[in-house]
Amino acid sequence: MRESAGLEQIVVIDDDYAMRLSCLQALSKLGLHVETCEDGAKGLNSVARLKPDLVLVDLKMPGISGMEVISRIHEIDPIIVIIVITGYATIGTAVDAMKAGAYDFLPKPFKPDELRMIVGRSLQHRRLLLESRRLEMERELLKRRFITFVSHQLKTPLTAIHQYLDVLRNLGDTVEVRAKSNEWLDRCLKRTKEMREIVDDWLTLSRMEGGMLSRQRVKVDLKPIVLNVLKTYREMEEANDVTLVPQLPGDSCLVRGDHNCLSVLFDNLIANAIKYNKPGGQVTVSAEMGDGEVVIAVHDTGVGIPREHKDYLFDEFFRVRGQGHTATTGTGLGLPICKRIVRESGGTIEVESEVGVGSTFRVRLPAYNAQDTNENQKGDPGDFGAEDDIDH
Amino acid sequence: MKTRKATQVTLGPRTILIIDDDVDFVEATSVPLEKRGYHVVKAYDGREGLRLAKIAPPDLVIMDIMMGERTEGFFTVQEMRQTTELRSVPIFVVSSLYSRIEEFKVAPEREWLAHDEFFPKPVDTEKLLKSIDRRLSDDH
Ligand SMILES: Nc1ncnc2c1ncn2[C@@H]1O[C@H](COP(=O)(O)OP(=O)(O)O)[C@@H](O)[C@H]1O
Ligand SMILES: [Mg+2]
Numbered sequence: 219m220r221e222s223a224g225l226e227q228i229v230v231i232d233d234d235y236a237m238r239l240s241c242l243q244a245l246s247k248l249g250l251h252v253e254t255c256e257d258g259a260k261g262l263n264s265v266a267r268l269k270p271d272l273v274l275v276d277l278k279m280p281g282i283s284g285m286e287v288i289s290r291i292h293e294i295d296p297i298i299v300i301i302v303i304t305g306y307a308t309i310g311t312a313v314d315a316m317k318a319g320a321y322d323f324l325p326k327p328f329k330p331d332e333l334r335m336i337v338g339r340s341l342q343h344r345r346l347l348l349e350s351r352r353l354e355m356e357r358e359l360l361k362r363r364f365i366t367f368v369s370h371q372l373k374t375p376l377t378a379i380h381q382y383l384d385v386l387r388n389l390g391d392t393v394e395v396r397a398k399s400n401e402w403l404d405r406c407l408k409r410t411k412e413m414r415e416i417v418d419d420w421l422t423l424s425r426m427e428g429g430m431l432s433r434q435r436v437k438v439d440l441k442p443i444v445l446n447v448l449k450t451y452r453e454m455e456e457a458n459d460v461t462l463v464p465q466l467p468g469d470s471c472l473v474r475g476d477h478n479c480l481s482v483l484f485d486n487l488i489a490n491a492i493k494y495n496k497p498g499g500q501v502t503v504s505a506e507m508g509d510g511e512v513v514i515a516v517h518d519t520g521v522g523i524p525r526e527h528k529d530y531l532f533d534e535f536f537r538v539r540g541q542g543h544t545a546t547t548g549t550g551l552g553l554p555i556c557k558r559i560v561r562e563s564g565g566t567i568e569v570e571s572e573v574g575v576g577s578t579f580r581v582r583l584p585a586y587n588a589q590d591t592n593e594n595q596k597g598d599p600g601d602f603g604a605e606d607d608i609d610h
Numbered sequence: 611m612k613t614r615k616a617t618q619v620t621l622g623p624r625t626i627l628i629i630d631d632d633v634d635f636v637e638a639t640s641v642p643l644e645k646r647g648y649h650v651v652k653a654y655d656g657r658e659g660l661r662l663a664k665i666a667p668p669d670l671v672i673m674d675i676m677m678g679e680r681t682e683g684f685f686t687v688q689e690m691r692q693t694t695e696l697r698s699v700p701i702f703v704v705s706s707l708y709s710r711i712e713e714f715k716v717a718p719e720r721e722w723l724a725h726d727e728f729f730p731k732p733v734d735t736e737k738l739l740k741s742i743d744r745r746l747s748d749d750h
Contacts, residue, residue: 370707377706378634380732385638388735394645405634 226341227268230254231261231287232276232303237326241274244330245337258282258290265291265298271344272299272337275320277311288318297347299340367535371416371549375409382406412547419551422482426558435563437586438480440471440512444503447484451492459497462488465504471512472586475563483559484516486552487579491518493546494577507585511565515580522573531569532557556581623649624746627668629659629686630704631677635731639672642735643742656686663696669746671701672738674731700745702738706731 228250230241238254245252253268255261258281265273273291277284284302291298302315302323312323321340324333382402389395448462473480484503491501499519506513523531523538530536535550537543556579560567564584571577626648628636633654640650651668653659655677663671671690675683683703690696705728727741 373706374632377731378632378638381635381638381735384732384735385642389642389645392645394641398641402638405637409634 225251227251227270228272229261229264229270230274233257233279244333248334258287261287262290266294269295272340274301274303276303277315278305285318288320292319297351299344301336301340368420372413375412378409379406416549419549423551423555434476435474438473438475438477440473441466443481444484447488451488460492460495461500463500463502465502467505471505473512473583474586479559483556486556487516491516495520510585511582512585513582515578517578519576522575522577523571524573623647624669625649625651627651627663627671629653629673631655646739656682660686660689667695667699670742671699673703675703675705676707700726702727704729704731704733
């Protein structure tokens with residue numbers, strides 16, 4: 219059990235008393251919590267109890283062998299980092315130990331500094347393992363919740379369609395059915411569309427999760443993208459009552475990004491601006507060049523968003539309940555998709571809204587700059603050994 | 611019960627109240643019920659359903675337990691059971707959350723969900739009609 223968060227724990231398993239003592243002394247100086255054990259059995263007990271970050275194992279001990287200890291530790295927890303101490307520094311035994319899962323080895327005799335150096339490096343490695351495990355778990359949890367939620371979302375329209383079909387079949391060819399069947403078929407089609415939208419959004423989101431859409435960043439002009447989306451919606455009957463107005467600059471709006479992603483982004487924002495609008499309302503999409511950025515605002519004269527809901531808009535599946543919102547169908551995945559695209563493109567998105575007046579979703583994207591041909595890749599943390607702060 | 615006797619004598623159509631926020635379910639279910647000769651009253655949320663039930667107690671209620679608010683149906687059932695005129699009105703609960711009755715573990719004796727019958731959604735129209743016929747003829 220952790221005595222305090224952040225204090226890293228080390229178990230030293232060695233039958234040599236002098237060795238245990240010097241490890242304890244050398245490592246305590248680093249501010250680490252150290253526990254020592256004189257054989258494999260006791261060592262494994264400590265490991266099971268403490269779930270330490272790192273274990274130093276002597277390979278040659280009476281009782282359970284060092285190699286056995288290594289594999290048993292990893293049965294307890296595969297991401298505990300193990301360093302083996304080899305009495306006779308034959309490369310062979312060290313390599314065997316590494317094959318068995320040890321992270322590094324330390325040939326005896328060694329100086330305290332050498333020990334601290336290796337331990338410091340191994341703890342770096344451990345931190346990376348912990349971080350990736352945490353991310354992995356988060357992803358897993360989200361995925362599981364996601365599947366449950368999407369299933370329920372699909373089940374609702376599916377159930378409605380089934381219900382109509384069941385009744386149509388049950389009533390057979392009767393007056394009632396003849397009066398209703400067209401209307402009901404229309405409803406079924408509408409609900410099928412709803413299901414298709416859910417699946418589409420789901421696919422978009424999961425494709426982006428894999429980073430597929432957003433990895434290539436090339437020179438993209440936002441103008442034709444926005445105009446194209448507006449054109450599509452103008453042709454659709456849903457937008458009949460709403461006027462779509464582009465307010466774009468004369469020349470191009472260049473950003474660095476992925477063409478498909480940016481289309482999806484503006485498609486979602488404009489679709490919302492139409493969907494949550496009022497009859498006779500207006501949607502304005504404006505763009506302007508800012509300081510090294512392009513600012514695109516999708517403004518509508520729609521129902522607006524209550525202040526208390528603003529913080530949740532970009533959460534998966536969130537939909538506002540209430541006037542002008544619940545009458546529409548939707549997946550609650552549009553804005554989460556937008557948020558991800560904007561983030562992956564190195565930009566930001568914010569919303570201003572007033573209930574009954576309208577909303578503005580404002581996207582800022584880094585402007586394309588011919589000079590920075592190589593986009594700034596984040597440095598690769600590759601070499602853990604570079605850190606040299608173990609002497610603190 | 612007095613009111614029941616009265617309806618029996620007048621032999622007017624029996625009233626069924628459907629409460630569900632899914633317009634499609636209400637629509638699809640009301641047509642075969644009407645064809646069967648029942649008078650159907652529709653409500654699209656728990657509060658509205660309760661209001662209508664109190665004004666004119668129906669002979670039977672069909673209600674989804676999960677509407678806009680996740681617990682809406684549960685509370686509506688509870689409240690109906692606490693209302694004298696509605697206490698003995700049969701409530702048929704429907705839900706797409708549970709597809710098998712065994713999963714629907716809400717003990718009726720705990721009065722938490724004192725429903726009379728449960729139907730998984732999509733509801734088998736024929737079964738539903740049969741159950742309603744049976745239930746409403748028990749009174750005769
Ligand atoms: N332009 C807008 N005006 C008013 N409300 C909006 C607007 N855009 C989004 N919303 C609200 O935010 C919610 C989440 O949006 P979104 O993630 O696109 O999901 P969906 O549109 O599928 O419901 C919507 O359900 C709606 O209530
Ligand atoms: Mg949307």
